[in-house]
């Protein structure tokens with residue numbers, strides 16, 4: 001018996017055996033390099049999703065792959081029951097980059113969020129004096145923090161939470177971008193506020209300029225921890241290393257993931273203050289794979305690439321060029337509601353739910369792989385290493401399709 005060869009055969013096999021929790025485009029990828037991927041038939045596409053911003057450094061960045069291979073030849077897992085010689089150097093690099101004294105390594109983005117929420121609750125009880133079992137967390141509409149029961153309890157998107165009730169209690173949700181509503185929702189039992197500085201899955205929703213500074217003021221004045229989920233926005237995507245830099249708003253905790261490994265391995269972390277991350281004591285939180293030496297070696301290389309190749313600066317420059325083009329060609333096109341972007345985090349929103357049909361056309365006719373979100377919005381998140389010439393050519397192919405809607 002031979003294995004599947006064509007895209008159609010691969011899709012049949014995957015659809016037969018994989019639970020149906022995604023609706024992938026009918027493209028079967030077999031290779032990637034830099035900003036490009038190839039399907040099993042050898043067709044080349046520009047990757048316009050970058051693994052939801054995990055591949056900021058591009059596919060198979062040679063330096064990250066070399067770190068992976070080198071470390072795989074020495075030591076891959078110790079568990080945190082023992083020290084390893086890679087975690088300390090990685091976390092010291094990460095803390096220096098983020099400007100925090102402590103970090104806690106995990107694996108997936110949602111685990112970083114879980115870790116941050118656990119830290120805020122525990123801080124609320126131990127430091128703020130919230131009565132036992134009463135801690136509240138303030139979150140915002142349109143959020144996406146992952147898929148665990150905690151994360152979907154934060155969500156107001158029925159496709160995330162419906163059928164998985166009961167939800168985790170102690171959650172208060174207020175409109176994103178409305179600082180007055182947030183101030184009104186903060187009470188004596190509020191331990192923390194959690195939000196994305198720019199909402200990714202909601203379709204690249206950018207708050208008003210005074211929002212994050214005001215949220216910071218409210219949290220400081222009311223003694224509430226502020227956690228920013230930068231799993232998608234962090235590590236260069238928005239044109240700064242961290243999106244909070246756009247508004248000069250330093251959180252108490254930041255969740256990182258995705259590009260922390262450049263797309264080769266699941267790595268996440270929470271960075272934070274001594275006051276917040278200091279709440280954990282031996283045995284009160286953990287992860288078998290968190291902080292493993294393979295992850296640490298890969299994470300170190302991924303951070304080195306971001307800094308040394310000046311990828312945040314590159315994202316800012318390419319993003320300006322791309323956003324200008326998108327505005328010039330799509331503003332005023334009847335089906336288009338809005339063009340938005342910050343750095344290389346770009347989106348086109350339509351009046352009608354045409355986004356899934358459009359991403360199919362972009363793949364087939366423009367050789368660009370994008371992802372629709374919430375029915376009406378197309379996100380465009382190319383790797384930050386994309387050469388300007390390739391980006392401009394991709395836009396040339398995409399724009400006629402995007403304009404027609």
Ligand SMILES: *Cc1c(COP(=O)(O)O)cnc(C)c1O
Nearest residue numbers: 108109110144145146229231232
């Ligand atoms: C992707 C994402 C997560 C979840 O990350 P996983 O690695 O899929 O668990 C959390 N928060 C934000 C903002 C994200 O974009």
